[in-house]
Amino acid sequence: MGVILIAMLATCVALVLFGMRYRETPDPGVIARAPDNDASESAAMSGLMPVSAKESPAMEESPAEQNLPDGGEKLIALTFDDGPSAYTAGLLDILAEHEAYATFFVVGNRAEGYPETLRRMVEEGHEIGTHTYSHADLTKLDDIRDEILKAVDVVENAAGIRPTLIRPPGGYYNAEIQEFCAKNEQSLVLWSVDTMDWKSRDVETILDTAFHSGAYSVADGSIVLMHDIYEVSVEAVDQLLAMLAQEGYRFVTVSQLLTLRSAGAVPGEVYNRVT
Numbered sequence: 001m002g003v004i005l006i007a008m009l010a011t012c013v014a015l016v017l018f019g020m021r022y023r024e025t026p027d028p029g030v031i032a033r034a035p036d037n038d039a040s041e042s043a044a045m046s047g048l049m050p051v052s053a054k055e056s057p058a059m060e061e062s063p064a065e066q067n068l069p070d071g072g073e074k075l076i077a078l079t080f081d082d083g084p085s086a087y088t089a090g091l092l093d094i095l096a097e098h099e100a101y102a103t104f105f106v107v108g109n110r111a112e113g114y115p116e117t118l119r120r121m122v123e124e125g126h127e128i129g130t131h132t133y134s135h136a137d138l139t140k141l142d143d144i145r146d147e148i149l150k151a152v153d154v155v156e157n158a159a160g161i162r163p164t165l166i167r168p169p170g171g172y173y174n175a176e177i178q179e180f181c182a183k184n185e186q187s188l189v190l191w192s193v194d195t196m197d198w199k200s201r202d203v204e205t206i207l208d209t210a211f212h213s214g215a216y217s218v219a220d221g222s223i224v225l226m227h228d229i230y231e232v233s234v235e236a237v238d239q240l241l242a243m244l245a246q247e248g249y250r251f252v253t254v255s256q257l258l259t260l261r262s263a264g265a266v267p268g269e270v271y272n273r274v275t
Helices: 002-024 037-043 088-097 115-123 145-159 175-183 203-211 230-245 256-262
Strands: 074-081 100-104 125-131 187-189 221-228 249-253
Touching: 074 230, 074 256, 088 115, 088 230, 100 145, 115 125, 115 145, 125 145, 125 256, 145 175, 175 187, 203 230, 221 230, 230 249
Parallel strands: 074 100, 074 221, 074 249, 100 125
Antiparallel strands: none
């Protein structure tokens, strides 16, 4: 009888030990769940790692955004009217060599013939504004809607961006034009430095005009007026950029200038120099 009891007791002990060993060995087909306080690790195991917690390529920025000044620099915005033209591609090459950004106020009926140039402007970080569809004096029109918005549509269709800056031809505007622009997300941009390139057609005269001593010469926050429909103007830009860089200027678009020096462009408002 005693022998039987000892045998039964030994059997029970063996069963208990086997059960403990079984519980310590997980099923190879089951993945243990991570603790609730380690959600990132659990998500990583399931392929759902939060973007901030795993390697991923940086979000793409436009060239202009990547090169936005940090502040404390002298800023200047070069602008070019009346294009695009056969000389604009060469101008873009020069701007790229100097790592300079500019704003192009294009005429709609000209821009229709240069869709690739418009796309290149955007791709290389430049800004496109409009100069109306046919370079008409807006103050002399009974209906300004088509003249303004048709040019905007041309740029949007070609380059995929909708311009929000307009330079009225001749700088002529009135309250009616401002009101229309305010309702259609357009800000008016004039200039503080006129290089008179359209008049002199001479490189040295263009440079002398830009740098002459006085209230209308280049200064921090200037918006400079030039034209990319004249070959001589494009030739002058190479020297102009070098001279301005030597004086410590950083070349920005008009919208960058407005963003860095004020609250940004306001529809219907008029801008020239931004200090």
